Amino acid sequence: MIKLINETVDYLKAKGFEAPEIGIILGTGLGQLIQDIRILKEVSYNHIPNFPTATVEFHKGKLVYGELEGKRVVVMEGRFHVYEGYTLQDVTFPVRIMEKLGIKTLLVSNAAGAINLDYNKGELMLIEDHINLQGSSPLAFTGVDQLGERFTDMSAPYDPQINATFKTIAHRHHMILHVGVYASVVGPQLETRAEYRMLKILGADAVGMSTVPEIIVANHLNLKVAAVSVLTDECDPDNLEPISIPDIISAATKAEPNMIILFKELIKTL
Numbered sequence: 001m002i003k004l005i006n007e008t009v010d011y012l013k014a015k016g017f018e019a020p021e022i023g024i025i026l027g028t029g030l031g032q033l034i035q036d037i038r039i040l041k042e043v044s045y046n047h048i049p050n051f052p053t054a055t056v057e058f059h060k061g062k063l064v065y066g067e068l069e070g071k072r073v074v075v076m077e078g079r080f081h082v083y084e085g086y087t088l089q090d091v092t093f094p095v096r097i098m099e100k101l102g103i104k105t106l107l108v109s110n111a112a113g114a115i116n117l118d119y120n121k122g123e124l125m126l127i128e129d130h131i132n133l134q135g136s137s138p139l140a141f142t143g144v145d146q147l148g149e150r151f152t153d154m155s156a157p158y159d160p161q162i163n164a165t166f167k168t169i170a171h172r173h174h175m176i177l178h179v180g181v182y183a184s185v186v187g188p189q190l191e192t193r194a195e196y197r198m199l200k201i202l203g204a205d206a207v208g209m210s211t212v213p214e215i216i217v218a219n220h221l222n223l224k225v226a227a228v229s230v231l232t233d234e235c236d237p238d239n240l241e242p243i244s245i246p247d248i249i250s251a252a253t254k255a256e257p258n259m260i261i262l263f264k265e266l267i268k269t270l
């Protein structure tokens with residue numbers, strides 16, 4: 001793994017990805033943030049040595065380097081999911097690359113279903129803690145201890161200071177920003193009613209198919225991390241409607257302007 005990481009980092013440095021301070025994973029509902037970045041370099045994932053190749057069609061699959069609010073950023077435009085057939089090590093490889101390039105902070109967005117029925121479709125939720133239901137760990141491989149502490153502490157995986165700043169920004173902009181626990185499943189099938197009931201009992205406020213692997217690796221690398229979900233559907237087991245992907249995307253698009261304000265204002269403070 002170290003050899004692969006070095007090879008990829010050397011390639012990106014030669015392309016001009018110089019000393020980014022912040023890494024951003026643009027999930028569903030934050031794609032338009034790219035418009036505000038002064039792009040200096042960009043490379044398709046399928047040109048980057050050792051990168052998994054992009055398959056999710058509504059994600060563009062590019063690594064972008066540029067400036068946002070005066071900060072040097074490296075941005076994943078599109079992310080990898082286990083449901084596409086990648087391993088947890090593949091999915092999180094880009095986080096290791098961004099860290100080696102120099103980032104100190106990782107910001108993540110995603111789309112999630114609302115398990116907490118006080119939270120509504122189209123609203124945002126700051127992730128304060130998570131439950132890993134992906135069935136394994138991105139740290140479960142030989143040699144992980146050469147890259148960081150194998151028994152990574154997860155007592156506070158999301159940076160309390162960044163989260164406090166997010167809350168202040170949301171308040172200042174009269175924006176609803178719920179706070180909660182995100183459960184990460186593999187997917188790609190949505191949940192059954194019995195699974196939504198289970199997730200609620202487990203203490204989840206939202207459920208999605210991403211983010212937790214990247215957050216675990218970011219903690220392994222001692223990065224500061226924060227993540228925001230856009231709630232795209234309401235997972236009420238007693239009144240469950242069939243979930244439509246176009247509806248999910250449209251709810252995410254509606255919430256996007258608020259998500260963009262949150263991220264841009266936060267980056268100003270970093």
Ligand code: HPA
Binds near residue numbers: 209232233235
């Ligand atoms: N379940 C899992 N993942 C999701 C959902 C959901 O209801 N909504 C958006 N991503």
